[in-house]
Amino acid sequence: MPAERKPGxxxxxxxxxxxxxxxxxxxxxxxxxxxxxxIVLEHxxxxxxxxxxxxxxLAGGSVARPFPDYARISHRDYGHRVGIFxxxxxxxxxxxxxxxxxxxxxxxxxxxxxxxxxxxxCEIIGHGVSVSRMITSDMSQEEEEEYINESLSAxxxxxxxxPVGWLGPEYGESIRTPQLxxxxxxxxxxxxxxxxxxxxxxTPEGELFALPLMxxxxxxxxxxxxxxxxxxxxxxxxxxxxxxYQDGKQNGRVLGLNLHPWLIGQxxxxxxxxEALGHMMRRQGVWTATGTEIIDWYxxxxxxx
Amino acid sequence: xxxxxxxxxxxxxxxxxxxxxxxxxxxxxWISPNVEHYEYLPDNKGVRxxxxxxxxxxxxxxSYRDYGNRVGFWxxxxxxxxxxxxxxxxxNLAVLEHFPEIAEAMxxxxxxxxSHGIYNTRYLYTYSEEEEREFYRDCIETLRxxxxxxxxxxxxxxxxxxxxxxxxxxxxxxxxxxxxMHDDQPVPIKxxxxxxxxxxxxxxxxxSSVLRDNHYEAxxxxxxxxxxxxxxxxxxxxxGRVMCIALHPFLIGQPHRIKYLDDILGYIMSHDxxxxxxxxxxxEYYISNYYDQAVAHAEKLG
Numbered sequence: 001m002p003a004e005r006k007p008g009x010x011x012x013x014x015x016x017x018x019x020x021x022x023x024x025x026x027x028x029x030x031x032x033x034x035x036x037x038x039i040v041l042e043h044x045x046x047x048x049x050x051x052x053x054x055x056x057x058l059a060g061g062s063v064a065r066p067f068p069d070y071a072r073i074s075h076r077d078y079g080h081r082v083g084i085f086x087x088x089x090x091x092x093x094x095x096x097x098x099x100x101x102x103x104x105x106x107x108x109x110x111x112x113x114x115x116x117x118x119x120x121x122c123e124i125i126g127h128g129v130s131v132s133r134m135i136t137s138d139m140s141q142e143e144e145e146e147y148i149n150e151s152l153s154a155x156x157x158x159x160x161x162x163p164v165g166w167l168g169p170e171y172g173e174s175i176r177t178p179q180l181x182x183x184x185x186x187x188x189x190x191x192x193x194x195x196x197x198x199x200x201x202x203t204p205e206g207e208l209f210a211l212p213l214m215x216x217x218x219x220x221x222x223x224x225x226x227x228x229x230x231x232x233x234x235x236x237x238x239x240x241x242x243x244x245y246q247d248g249k250q251n252g253r254v255l256g257l258n259l260h261p262w263l264i265g266q267x268x269x270x271x272x273x274x275e276a277l278g279h280m281m282r283r284q285g286v287w288t289a290t291g292t293e294i295i296d297w298y299x300x301x302x303x304x305x
Numbered sequence: 306x307x308x309x310x311x312x313x314x315x316x317x318x319x320x321x322x323x324x325x326x327x328x329x330x331x332x333x334x335w336i337s338p339n340v341e342h343y344e345y346l347p348d349n350k351g352v353r354x355x356x357x358x359x360x361x362x363x364x365x366x367x368s369y370r371d372y373g374n375r376v377g378f379w380x381x382x383x384x385x386x387x388x389x390x391x392x393x394x395x396x397n398l399a400v401l402e403h404f405p406e407i408a409e410a411m412x413x414x415x416x417x418x419x420s421h422g423i424y425n426t427r428y429l430y431t432y433s434e435e436e437e438r439e440f441y442r443d444c445i446e447t448l449r450x451x452x453x454x455x456x457x458x459x460x461x462x463x464x465x466x467x468x469x470x471x472x473x474x475x476x477x478x479x480x481x482x483x484x485x486m487h488d489d490q491p492v493p494i495k496x497x498x499x500x501x502x503x504x505x506x507x508x509x510x511x512x513s514s515v516l517r518d519n520h521y522e523a524x525x526x527x528x529x530x531x532x533x534x535x536x537x538x539x540x541x542x543x544x545g546r547v548m549c550i551a552l553h554p555f556l557i558g559q560p561h562r563i564k565y566l567d568d569i570l571g572y573i574m575s576h577d578x579x580x581x582x583x584x585x586x587x588x589e590y591y592i593s594n595y596y597d598q599a600v601a602h603a604e605k606l607g
Contacts, residue, residue, distance in 0.1 A: 046309040061486070062514040066352045066430050068310070071464050071508055074487035081488050082318045109308050112317055112606060227519050231528065266509055267489065267540075267548075268533035 013178050014201050014210065025197055025252040025301060031287035032248030033241075034294050035280060038190060038213060038258045039087060039098045040127060041113065042169060043105040044076040048132035055134055055170040059224035060262065076131075076262050080110055083265020088120055090274045094281040096288040101127035101167040101190070104154035114158045123290035124158075125165030126151050126186065134172035144174055148184050165211070165291040167191060167258075182206030188295045193218075196244065196253040198298040209295050213256035214240065219264040230272045237276035245283060254294060255280075312471060312495050313487065313503070314603030322598040324490055324545035326590070330580035331541025332534065333587050334573060337460075337483075337506065338381060338552045339395040339421060339513070340411075342403055343370045347426035353465070355426035370425075370555050374404055377558020382410065384567040388574045393583035395421040395460045395483075395506075395551070398444055401451040408451055417583035418454055419483065420444040422462020429465045437467055441477035457585045460484060460506055475499035481588035489537060489546045491591040493600055502591055504547065504584045509533075511551035516562075523557070523565035530569045538576060547587060 003010035027034050044060055047067065058064075061072025091098050100122045107114055107124075117124060128135060128151050135144060156162045166181050167190040181189055182203035189201065189208060193215035201208040215221055217240055222228040228236065237257070244253045264273050280286055289297070326333050345362050347355040356363040385392060394416050401408045411418075422429070423444070429437060445456045458481035459474060467473075471482055475496040482494055483506035494501045508514045510533055515526045530550055537546040550569065557566050573579060 043308065062508040062511070062518050065464060066428075068430075068466055068468050068470075070461070070466055070470075070484040071486050074313075074485040074503075075508060077313070077487040081316065085317065085319045105308060110315060112315065112320070116317070227521070229521065229525055230532075266533075267536035268509070268529040270536060271532055 011175070012202060014199060017199060019196060019251070022197070022251065024250075025298070027252045027287045028297060029287070030285065032252060032285040033245050034252065034254040034287045034289050035096065036211065036254060036256045036289060036291055036294055037091060037096055037098050038101055038167060038256060038291070039084070039122075040101045040167070040258065040260045041080065041084065041106045041110075041117075042076075042101070042103045042127055042131040042260075043080075043109070044073050045105070045130050045132040046073055048130070052133040053136045053138060053172075054132055055172070057225055058131065058170065059220050079260060079262030079265055080106065080113060083261030083263075084113065086265045086267075086270045087259060087261045087273070090270060090277060092120070093274070094277050094288070096277065096281075097290050098122045099165065099291040100124045101165075102155060103127045103131065103169065104129040104151045107154045107158035111158065118159060123165065123292055124155060124163055125167060125190075125291060126155055126163045127167050128169040128172070129154075131169045134170045135168050135174055135177060136172055137174040139174055141176060141180070144176065145180055145184075148180055152184055164188065165190065165295075167213075178208055179203050179205070182208040188291055190256065190258075190291070193256075196247075196255075197251075198254060198295060200302075209298065211256060211291050211295060212254070213258045216240075217255075218258040220260050223263055223269070230269050234272035234276045238279045241276075241280045245286070248285075310468065313485070313492060314495070314600070315606065316492060316599060316603050318489065320606065321490075321602055322595055323543070324591075324595060326545040326580045328580065329578065331545060331578040332537050333545060333547045333580045333582050335504075335547070335549050335582055335584050335587065336385070336390050336392045336552065337395050337419070337549055337584070338378075338392055338554060339460075340374070340378065340400050340407060340554065341370065341397045341421065341425040342374070342400050343367060344424050344426040347424070350428070350431045352430045353428055353463075373553060373555030373558060374400070374407060377554035377556070378407060378410075379558075380560070380563050381552065381554045381558040381566065384563065384570055386414075387567065388570040390570060390581060391415060391417070391583060393417040393419055393585060395419050397421050397423060397425050397462065398447040399423050401447060412452055417585040418448055418452060418456065419584055420448070420456055420459040422459075422465075423447075425463050427462055429461055429467050429470060432467055434469055434473065437469060437473050438477070441473060441479070445477065457481060458483060458504065458588060464508075471495075471501050472497045475501040480592060481584055483584060489540075489548075490544075491547065491587060491595075493596055493603075500592055500596060502588055502596065504587050504591075505549055506584075507549045507551050510549065512556040513551070513553050516556050523562040527565040527568045531572050534573050534576075538578070541578070549584075
């Protein structure tokens with residue numbers, strides 16, 4: 001439905017809240033900035049099921065070719081076979097625990113990777129069924145509930161507990177996704193890249209927070225969609241961090257960095273991630289945290305609300 | 306239940322048999338010029354339009370490619386020769402028939418030949434199994450007739466394929482397929498009969514992806530090739546890595562670009578521990594020394 005011309009948002013998911021007028025958020029130990037690195041482990045399907053939706057700008061394979069597109073699906077698989085280990089090694093170097101957004105097909109078919117991520121202390125969050133099956137408003141409510149359940153059940157089976165965070169494949173949502181996620185027991189969602197602090201999402205059932213990522217710093221958006229040179233990307237990360245670090249002195253910020261191992265984990269790219277994170281981690285007052293740690297802290301600060 | 310197409314066992318790079326290349330090399334480097342011919346009036350089978358810009362012919366795009374054979378190829382040879390590179394050409398085999406001087410230049414340099422189909426405007430998508438069998442017979446026979454060499458591998462024509470491609474390649478006696486962008490080492494590809502491996506080609510270090518699809522310039526191409534080498538060279542101290550640089554004479558052979566190819570090759574070839582080789586040799590070496598170990602290890606990992 002088109003927006004009504006009145007103050008506030010044109011939907012019911014959250015309240016209008018400009019950061020400039022917001023109460024002060026303080027991170028643990030007076031940190032200025034919470035750094036949350038999200039790593040996406042998602043599977044691109046050989047032949048997606050009929051009726052499934054793929055984003056028009058879905059990246060992989062340099063260009064998309066007709067079926068069977070060996071180059072594209074195998075380019076994506078590079079992340080699971082090779083890239084993920086490079087990315088985790090760089091994060092380890094700086095003591096950063098990753099938040100891994102893992103889809104159902106990865107959880108079910110790559111038990112080695114699931115164990116590996118858990119052994120390295122990653123938090124695993126829901127990420128749909130596959131990147132070839134994005135959530136959209138074309139789904140009926142029943143289909144969407146089934147889809148969310150399929151994703152969370154697969155992860156629960158693989159990791160031994162129910163995940164509490166969610167990032168939709170390609171940031172995909174219908175108009176009812178936040179409510180369905182809350183109903184399914186999800187506590188935070190990363191689909192809305194509209195802020196530099198967490199904020200509450202309004203749901204009839206459950207308690208849901210938004211944990212925003214920085215869309216322009218997402219490696220797929222920067223490197224694949226916008227074709228930013230990778231050395232320039234490292235500079236963007238550093239420059240973005242510097243400003244948020246400065247701003248975080250007044251009011252705490254969260255830098256949500258979304259990374260895809262098939263892309264940033266390529267040999268020629270990984271050094272630039274290392275360089276950018278090295279720049280960030282040289283500073284005092286940077287709290288590296290998983291999604292749940294950030295949301296727990298945020299909630300504890302607002303428990304009187 | 307394995308994920309379709311169930312051609313590759315999961316082998317994480319941190320947990321697989323250690324690869325030692327000949328002479329303790331860290332990186333097996335292969336350079337793959339794509340020497341191609343695109344037809345003036347191709348047959349559009351309706352799956353992928355060879356010349357999508359205009360009704361045929363598209364003389365701008367046709368002659369842009371043809372420049373590669375008339376001019377760019379010869380300029381590209383200069384830095385390749387300077388550093389003594391023996392290439393593994395990704396070859397549209399009809400080039401051997403159309404352009405004998407190019408065939409002769411490749412033979413003189415003792416390059417290896419990987420099939421890239423007959424023409425870059427004839428894709429495999431619509432081939433029946435029998436048509437695809439005939440296609441491999443044609444590729445093998447054409448290469449043998451013109452060079453005396455046995456065909457060992459393929460990059461699908463314009464990176465096209467069918468669901469049967471790996472099976473039919475192996476059946477025809479080919480041993481490697483380079484349409485897989487999934488790894489920095491060769492890995493077994495499951496086929497109905499015989500043995501087939503993937504040898505890492507690149508759609509990242511590829512002048513067509515970088516310059517044409519993604520609109521960077523050659524200084525950037527040189528920078529990422531060197532960064533790629535540095536990373537693989539570091540990792541290759543523990544277990545050998547493969548690095549491929551894919552070239553197209555109509556792109557890298559442009560006058561404003563050629564110095565960057567010299568820059569890349571000069572940088573890499575100044576290092577010890579580089580096995581400058583071909584996909585043929587990498588595939589043979591891997592199959593002789595590591596194929597069985599890799600299969601056994603994948604079974605163990607489950």
